[in-house]
């Protein structure tokens with residue numbers, strides 16, 4: 593009871609600050625708090641940690657590695673969502689980003705990033721730039737991120753946000769990611785954030801031996817898969833969880 597009473601004003605303050613930030617009614621004092629959203633990011637990370645351990649048996653990921661946690665706690669997710677979604681930016685759910693597309697739920701971003709099993713020296717390809725949030729997370733973990741978006745308006749706006757926030761190692765392209773980015777292949781890892789109905793052969797081709805590709809596959813029913821490219825050119829696949837992504841579309 594006492595704890596509940598003590599926390600109530602804190603919650604009210606957070607709600608008030610968030611409302612002020614969203615309304616743009618900021619003074620210099622509140623601006624510093626608004627610009628940061630660090631408390632919201634911490635709370636998002638706690639929810640992700642809890643969900644990762646609750647789903648560990650199914651996904652095979654018992655906990656997030658420190659670099660992935662660091663990336664999630666530093667990338668300003670509120671900068672990647674439309675202004676009218678800012679108050680919801682750190683909720684553990686997907687959000688609309690315009691053009692009928694969505695930014696993935698933070699838990700899914702965390703899980704897919706962890707499954708990529710990447711190293712700081714790596715080079716990653718992302719298919720489906722969307723808001724640019726997943727690219728920003730990856731940019732903290734690898735040397736270079738190459739990301740492709742098929743909807744020009746989204747690709748351009750993500751590129752502008754990433755440049756404004758200084759994510760210089762993210763390279764953007766507008767086009768059909770089903771075909772990959774052959775000039776930059778091979779990639780150490782590939783992440784696909786829209787669901788194709790089959791594994792795109794060009795992406796398997798552009799994955800280096802030993803590298804992993806994490807992608808949702810399916811139409812009405814989708815599964816998150818981790819594909820590993822073996823030394824003899826074959827691939828092995830593991831099904832991680834049922835998921836729900838926007839479909840991967842093709843240029844007409």
Ligand code: SAH
Pocket residue numbers: 693694695696719720721722723724725726727740741742743746767768769770785786838839840841842843
């Ligand atoms: N990773 C994104 C999630 C975006 S949702 C983020 O962090 O916000 C998936 C995105 O994939 C959408 O923006 C959609 O337009 C894009 N997409 C769909 N088919 C595609 C294709 N063939 N090539 C590239 N992008 C595609």
